[in-house]
Amino acid sequence: MLITCPYCGPRDVSEFAYQGDGNRSRPDPSSTDLAAWNAYVYDRLNPAGAHNEIWQHAGGCRAHLAVVRDTLSHEISSVRFAREKGAPAHGRRKSGAKP
Amino acid sequence: MVEQLSPLAAVFRPGSHGNFVDGVGVTLSEMAPGSIVQLAAWPGEEKKLIAAITSLTGLKLADGAGAGAASERHTVFGFAPGKFLLTDTAEGLVSAAGVVTPAMGTITDLSHGRTAIRVAGPRSEWVLAKLFAVDFSLVAFPQGSGISTAHHDIFAQIQRSGPDRFDLYVFRSFARSFWKMLCHASDEVGYEVR
Ligand SMILES: [Zn+2]
Numbered sequence: 001m002l003i004t005c006p007y008c009g010p011r012d013v014s015e016f017a018y019q020g021d022g023n024r025s026r027p028d029p030s031s032t033d034l035a036a037w038n039a040y041v042y043d044r045l046n047p048a049g050a051h052n053e054i055w056q057h058a059g060g061c062r063a064h065l066a067v068v069r070d071t072l073s074h075e076i077s078s079v080r081f082a083r084e085k086g087a088p089a090h091g092r093r094k095s096g097a098k099p
Numbered sequence: 100m101v102e103q104l105s106p107l108a109a110v111f112r113p114g115s116h117g118n119f120v121d122g123v124g125v126t127l128s129e130m131a132p133g134s135i136v137q138l139a140a141w142p143g144e145e146k147k148l149i150a151a152i153t154s155l156t157g158l159k160l161a162d163g164a165g166a167g168a169a170s171e172r173h174t175v176f177g178f179a180p181g182k183f184l185l186t187d188t189a190e191g192l193v194s195a196a197g198v199v200t201p202a203m204g205t206i207t208d209l210s211h212g213r214t215a216i217r218v219a220g221p222r223s224e225w226v227l228a229k230l231f232a233v234d235f236s237l238v239a240f241p242q243g244s245g246i247s248t249a250h251h252d253i254f255a256q257i258q259r260s261g262p263d264r265f266d267l268y269v270f271r272s273f274a275r276s277f278w279k280m281l282c283h284a285s286d287e288v289g290y291e292v293r
Pocket of ligand 1: 005006007008009057060061
């Protein structure tokens with residue numbers, strides 16, 4: 001599997017570290033909304049298809065990347081720097097949302 | 100300045116080695132620049148940092164990922180967004196680099212922290228391709244440009260300093276192990292240490 005880093009270009013997956021589900025958004029640290037924290041920590045969409053993910057190019061430029069990867073085919077449809085705000089190409093889903 | 104000892108000294112054997120009967124495929128050497136520094140720009144300060152590098156070294160740096168340049172004295176290349184590796188054959192670059200102001204970014208002296216190894220010769224792409232999962236062709240990796248990559252989770256920064264020549268910057272504490280592995284990888288094509 002190759003991930004095309006926006007800085008480094010296409011690189012082997014062995015250079016990247018998976019940083020988790022990219023759909024989560026952390027509640028405000030001072031929030032006492034237990035349901036929101038529970039959803040943030042435990043709820044995952046686990047889709048069979050396009051999935052928002054955070055990866056770090058740990059063995060390269062070390063940038064954090066927002067990647068959309070198909071969990072069935074490993075096809076990667078978009079990669080951008082995670083610090084660049086805005087929804088990924090296929091749209092962002094609500095954290096904790098269940099079908 | 101403190102006199103630097105090479106971490107490669109114990110395993111550095113000048114001369115021809117391996118399968119060199121049909122010619123030497125690569126030449127391996129230690130570059131030992133006097134100074135190696137890492138420069139990092141704060142977000143939005145990248146252009147100013149590049150201008151500061153130009154005023155310090157006289158080297159023009161293209162505005163693009165991995166862009167680099169080299170002169171007799173200096174080498175520079177981008178290895179991450181807003182980050183550059185800069186070397187000088189002379190010592191004391193970190194104090195000369197006052198042109199990089201705290202408002203612009205940071206400067207980190209790596210002179211004693213990295214070992215610079217040069218791989219040159221017609222089979223250098225072939226040998227390095229054994230070690231790194233990177234496209235070393237001239238099209239994907241143009242002359243002057245640099246990259247960050249890793250070998251078995253150990254970082255390496257590489258600049259192409261010629262059509263058949265690569266300069267590798269590896270952690271000093273791993274340099275001897277890396278050198279021995281590089282020699283093994285070069286055995287097949289014949290190599291000269293100099
Ligand atoms: Zn990268």
